[in-house]
């Protein structure tokens with residue numbers, strides 16, 4: 437699934453409008469919207485005829501879409517009331533609703549909101565600034581308190597369309613019906629959670645002229661793209677990972693990174709971290725070797741803590757020409773520029789430090805931050821967290837890994853994720869693909885095995901998930 441910015445949507449709509457009659461795009465949008473709302477009414481109340489619908493109408497075309505859709509519902513017998521909450525409502529749309537038997541009510545004449553079966557949020561669309569005026573926010577809160585489900589038109593009013601930020605009040609929709617293309621706010625938290633179920637209505641936009649802002653992966657695509665071993669794959673074909681992670685202070689990080697590499701399918705893992713981790717690794721992962729030798733991907737940095745020789749270790753690994761993953765404390769030892777075949781795996785705080793900005797700046801606009809990480813380092817960057825984004829040199833498109841439950845938000849998850857990334861990298865995949873496949877695998881495994889699993893146990897469930905995908909793919 438691809439997502440685009442408001443500026444891009446405006447360009448795409450301008451092109452489409454040159455070849456269709458005036459108002460045609462809005463009619464396509466309204467027809468699609470009305471169909472989704474009708475289905476939703478039937479699902480929730482068993483009928484469209486007689487169902488009560490409240491339409492919140494803003495001053496722009498978003499309100500126009502809502503009014504034209506409401507007119508269609510009114511013609512099917514729905515009892516539609518509209519309330520104009522900001523500026524003047526779309527004139528033709530309002531006339532169409534009134535002609536179809538709908539009513540325009542005053543905000544203080546709405547009565548008990550619980551009698552409405554559904555509300556349509558046509559307050560603000562892609563022309564909206566984040567936040568809602570106080571009286572609109574009050575009405576939205578009353579609908580919420582009355583448990584009236586909201587269908588958002590194009591996007592939940594109040595969210596920032598291009599970043600997914602929700603800096604002030606915003607609608608929380610059960611369903612969002614968007615037009616032409618998916619927008620960034622539908623995919624990025626915290627706006628994603630306010631989008632509810634997303635339905636895309638085709639209004640005939642040709643997206644091929646624009647570079648997508650986001651390329652979002654789903655589980656099927658991950659399974660299709662996984663570097664499955666072939667009939668003749670040996671351990672070198674599957675890839676050897678060299679793990680130099682952990683320290684006397686943090687031996688566990690090295691162990692968990694190793695769990696990730698083993699369970700992500702590496703052909704062989706060489707553990708090059710501290711001696712103190714050896715007994716634990718030997719007991720639990722007897723396939724891991726401790727001798728230095730040929731590797732096809734490095735993994736450096738997880739749990740290093742203070743590492744006096746860190747800069748030299750990273751420089752040597754980068755100089756070897758083999759790709760690698762640079763995680764956690766290793767990020768502070770990176771050279772000025774890295775090749776795009778190297779993957780950095782910071783969380784928001786680490787990326788903020790790398791960029792010399794506040795953590796909130798990364799959290800408020802993660803797309804911009806992850807791209808800035810690439811510009812600054814030359815490497816591919818996986819921004820870890822609730823939403824996992826991957827940016828790389830040579831394209832502005834940011835890839836979005838399959839989202840997972842928040843169970844993975846615990847110490848050690850990042851170490852195992854770095855190991856999973858290194859396993860895919862060692863199999864010969866480019867850094868951006870390694871990042872998105874590994875992050876998605878961990879999320880899918882966490883969703884399939886919900887509950888607070890220790891990260892190394894979740895790594896084992898990742899292997900189970902690969903097994904399940906593998907079985908599904910056998911003829």
Ligand SMILES: NC(=O)C1=CN([C@@H]2O[C@H](COP(=O)(O)OP(=O)(O)OC[C@H]3O[C@@H](n4cnc5c(N)ncnc54)[C@H](O)[C@@H]3O)[C@@H](O)[C@H]2O)[C@@H](O)CC1
Nearest residue numbers: 449461462465495496497498560561562563564565567590
């Ligand atoms: N452009 C097109 O071709 C199409 C547009 N469509 C609809 O049109 C929408 C965009 O319409 P508009 O460009 O008219 O913009 P909006 O309907 O999003 O509203 C913009 C208006 O709201 C005001 N406003 C913005 N943020 C505010 C805030 N926080 N508080 C108070 N007032 C605020 C602005 O001053 C402006 O008057 C899309 O989201 C979509 O629903 C669809 O009909 C499909 C076709």
Ligand SMILES: [K+]
Nearest residue numbers: 557560589593
């Ligand atoms: K809206």
